[in-house]
Amino acid sequence: ISHAQQGAMLVAEVMEKEGYVVQPTSSDSRHDVIQAVRLGSSEKLVKYCTSLQKASPVGAYVLPTPGNEILRF
Numbered sequence: 001i002s003h004a005q006q007g008a009m010l011v012a013e014v015m016e017k018e019g020y021v022v023q024p025t026s027s028d029s030r031h032d033v034i035q036a037v038r039l040g041s042s043e044k045l046v047k048y049c050t051s052l053q054k055a056s057p058v059g060a061y062v063l064p065t066p067g068n069e070i071l072r073f
Contacts, residue, residue, distance in 0.1 A: 001030070008035040042066070 012035055013026035021038040024030060039045050049064045 002033070004033040005030050008033045011035050011037065 008030065009026050012022045012024065015022050015037045016026055020040070023036045039048060046064070046066055053062055053064050054060055
């Protein structure tokens with residue numbers, strides 16, 4: 001199993017424990033690194049993306065701004 005797959009499994013496990021719906025689940029078999037997490041609101045999605053960007057080693061100063069499409073969540 002690759003490091004990327006392990007990372008996706010970790011995200012799934014942590015988010016499941018926090019009560020979010022994830023697909024695939026942390027216990028599902030994997031063949032790629034795609035991981036879906038249903039955050040439940042556009043506000044949570046923006047907050048999540050902003051947190052990831054702030055922790056990024058490149059462009060941490062950049063503030064992600066959603067377009068109109070995301071606001072129709």
